[in-house]
Amino acid sequence: MIPLPRRCPYRFSVCAPIIAVCLLAVSMPAAAAALATPGASTVAGLMAQIDARIGQPRFAAASWGIAVVSLDSGRALYTHRADQLLQPASTAKLFTAALSLSALGTDYRIPTRLLADGRIVNGRLNGSLILQGMGDPTLGAAGSGDWAEQLASQAAARGVRFVRGDLIADDSYFAGPSFGSGWEAGDLQSWFAVPSSALSVQENIVNVTVSPGRTPGRPARLDFSPAEARPDLVRQLVTSAAGTPNDINLYRAPGDDTLHAFGSIAADSTAQHFKLAMVDPALVAGMQLRQALKHRGIHLAGKLRVVHWPQGGSASHASAGMLGEVLSPALRDILQQGLKRSQNLYLQNLLLSVGARDQAIPTTGFSNTESRGIMALRQLLAEIGIPASASLIDEGTGLSRRNLVTPNALVRLLVYLAAQPYADVVREALPVAGVDGTLIGHMRRTAAENNVRAKSGSMAYVHCLAGYVTTAAGERLAFAIMLNNYDRPDDAPSIGSDVDEIAVLLANYRGRE
Known part of the structure; x- marks a missing residue:
């Protein structure tokens, strides 16, 4: 819950x-x-x-x-x-x-790319479109909400009108689980422990609004924003009599895609608002780009597919041509948002960005992106004298x-x-x-x-x-x-005041x- x-x-x-x-x-x-x-x-x-x-x-x-x-x-x-x-x-x-500033620099901007896996002939792409995420945690957040329209517009400017293949939303640039080491399972549906995806969108948060039905006994209404992030839903949340206390329960088991909504909301209650972690941010990003392509008159013959680690994907895109690119704000701005708000997604994605870029870190066998980032951090701390x-x-x-x-x-x-x-x-x-x-x-x-x-x-x-x-x-x-x-x-002072x-x-x- x-x-x-x-x-x-x-x-x-x-x-x-x-x-x-x-x-x-x-x-x-x-x-x-x-x-x-x-x-x-x-x-x-x-x-x-x-x-x-x-x-x-x-x-x-x-x-x-x-x-x-x-x-x-x-x-x-x-x-x-x-x-x-x-x-x-x-x-x-x-x-x-400290690690991201040292390894990436204050002005570094994280790209999100639209690639063409095939030739474009007379407006027809004889292959698939690839939406490649590379770790931008701000995609679709304030100031970059039109990212999908930008990419679709760039594709149209390159003459693409028809895509014979699929649209592939690929977040495999980060190799490893979508949660940090040591994160507690009970936190993983919460807004502060969202998946750390290389193809993140709208901070990987889905806003849930619960409203009462028209009369007691009727099902409650659940609305999701963005609508594309609506999870599989088992709805057992009903409208109770006016004046009764609300008992709203939202639960998604760790590793499960299904959200269980149960309990009750009073008939005279105002709408109640919650924030949950998205189940699959890359899928949501792909759905938003597909809609933007349609808006720009680009017809997709194939289907939307999502590629997650360990399926691979990023390594096979070397031969794909770039149709478009959007860039994140400068690292200094991402850090400011991340530290001011204590935004976990922003900082985890920055750690993973270092791990994904720094291929000079010596390893034996498989090491995931997070562990490579941590190895880079340990090298920096040794240089500092910690x-x-x-x-x-x-x-x-x-x-x-x-x-x-x-x-x-x-x-x-x-x-x-x-x-x-x-x-x-x-x-x-x-x-x-x-x-x-x-x-x-x-x-x-x-x-x-x-x-x-x-x-x-x-x-x-x-x-x-x-x-x-x-x-x-x-x-x-x-x-x-x-x-x-x-x-x-x-009877003691409130939380944090002793430290203050x-x-x-x-x-x-x-x-x-």
């Missing part, structure tokens, strides 16, 4: 009515506590303030790990179990960001609980990024406290507002924050604050050597 949001609950679509309440609960306790605490004027004073926060009895069974380093002097201002391996949640996206034992990353998003990182490794990565030519790209991509992204409701009315630029990470029992802050004395700091194994008591408070203490710090 649709799971309760264990990661970043205020971002889950069905919780939209309580977004404002959640954000207020997250930000206000941290603001109140920080305003009541004068900024420390010495390192010893800062250490005492942080120690007091993390030493509270409610954290007795939890694990804190913290590292704070000055970008100006290189000195460590504070450490607490900074070499302890902890689950990073979405702060792991910083590693993927020990392999300090960063155990298996995928590109932070969804996996097998990911383990030390606070020192995170801070060393941040220090490295701050010294690169693309340092400003990283800073601009990070959420800004109280201003945008996943930190829009955090640390307002504090010295951290519009100051802290950091990646947050949250899942059940895990709360992390890693990024940059400028102190009250003007010193630039890199920090990683990681809280694991914490089960919040009912430490960031505010850093912003308040008035000392400087």
Whole structure:
């Protein structure tokens, strides 16, 4: 069934009515506590303030790990179990960001190609059309919704009027499963764990609207957007009497294409909206292109086929001619969207893009695209000076609980990024406290507002924050604050506020050597 949001609950679509309440609960306790605490004027004073926060009895069974380093002097201002391996949640996206910037460059744009497997004679393609995805996670998202029309228009401009063969939607450029290593099976129908496909479209999300029937006892209505992404459906969802509570259940078993809709929706209920993972993004993309070809007057004699790994496909396209191409936004823009929103598809596809392009990585036997991307990441971290034992990353998003990182490794990565030519790209991509992204409701009315630029990470029992802050004395700091194994008591501050408070203490710090 649709799971309760264990990661970043205020971002889950069905919780939209309580977004404002959640954000207020997250930000206000941290603001109140920080305003009541004068900024420390010495390192010893800062250490005492942080120690007091993390030493509270409610954290007795939890694990804190913290590292704070000055970008100006290189000195460590504070450490607490900074070499302890902890689950990073979405702060792991910083590693993927560093890898993609290093391997691909800030201006790299990911192509999606339309290929002709045959000769074009008098407007007739004596072969098949191939829609080749190469990992663009933004295809069909805001700003690129007309991608199919663009490709169809380019094909028409090349004189194609009739296609004798099939339309093949091929996402086999990424060799490996469509989910990241360590992703939990129960998450795979959810909008935050969509398939990582080389031929992604509309962020691989299908929007589901559930509306009551005309009278109690009638079936409820289910609408899907995009319509092409409607899964096989077993409909047992009925309309109940007016005034009764809604009981809407949507369930798709891992590895199954069938969506089961059961329960009830009240006759007087407003429409209810949900977001689910698409079953087959490549098929949806193919259907959208087929419609665009028809709109452009290009007749397809064959059928729509989809090619997934391990069927192969991409390697056999070397002799095919290119009819058209659309390009993603520049990598800097993909990263900004991916980090601001903590968009898992964007970062996983970037990791896979590195793995698919970097054929110089030494391997023995078969290695999938994800593992090649991880090997490239390990090479980069070794160059930075981050020990392999300090960063155990298996995928590109932070969804996996097998990911383990030390606070020192995170801070060393941040220090490295701050010294690169693309340092400003990283800073601009990070959420800004109280201003945008996943930190829009955090640390307002504090010295951290519009100051802290950091990646947050949250899942059940895990709360992390890693990024940059400028102190009250003007010193630039890199920090990683990681809280694991914490089960919040009912009377304790809301989720994330404890981590926020430490960031505010850093912003308040008035000392400087």
